[in-house]
Amino acid sequence: NIFFYKQNDNSKLKIGPLWDFDSIFMVKPNAHSVFWFTNTTYFPLLMNNQSVKDKYKAKYFAVAPSIEETMKSAMDKLKDIPGLQESFNLDGEVYGTYKSVDAEIDRLMMRLHERIQWLNSDIEKL
Numbered sequence: 001n002i003f004f005y006k007q008n009d010n011s012k013l014k015i016g017p018l019w020d021f022d023s024i025f026m027v028k029p030n031a032h033s034v035f036w037f038t039n040t041t042y043f044p045l046l047m048n049n050q051s052v053k054d055k056y057k058a059k060y061f062a063v064a065p066s067i068e069e070t071m072k073s074a075m076d077k078l079k080d081i082p083g084l085q086e087s088f089n090l091d092g093e094v095y096g097t098y099k100s101v102d103a104e105i106d107r108l109m110m111r112l113h114e115r116i117q118w119l120n121s122d123i124e125k126l
Contacts, residue, residue, distance in 0.1 A: 004042070015043070029111075030118050053126045060123050064116065071112055075105045 004015050046052045078084065078101070085101050092098035 015046075029114055030122075032122075047126075057123055057126050060119070064120060067116060068109070068113060072109060075109065078105070 004013055006013055047056070088099060088101055088104070
């Protein structure tokens with residue numbers, strides 16, 4: 001999920017993605033992902049550096065206003081995938097959880113909205 005990379009041999013070490021949005025559904029609504037506090041990455045050490053915090057905060061608030069709109073646009077395109085609702089129906093037969101693509105998109109968008117509201121508040125405190 002979170003990875004370090006260099007664009008070329010002469011570039012600075014970079015980290016991405018900053019917010020691990022793909023696993024937000026596995027943590028409590030108002031909690032950081034595991035990368036904030038484990039020794040599995042350099043992230044906890046980096047966040048001890050005020051310069052890194054300031055850049056992290058600036059980058060987050062530069063992209064935050066467009067996250068929900070970008071995600072909603074992507075989700076709307078998913079609705080057109082042939083067979084997606086049928087796949088949901090078959091999944092429901094196996095697991096007993098029937099839902100529509102629209103209902104699942106609405107659920108994901110609400111969870112994303114809640115998460116962004118918390119991130120806005122929490123990251124502002126850095």
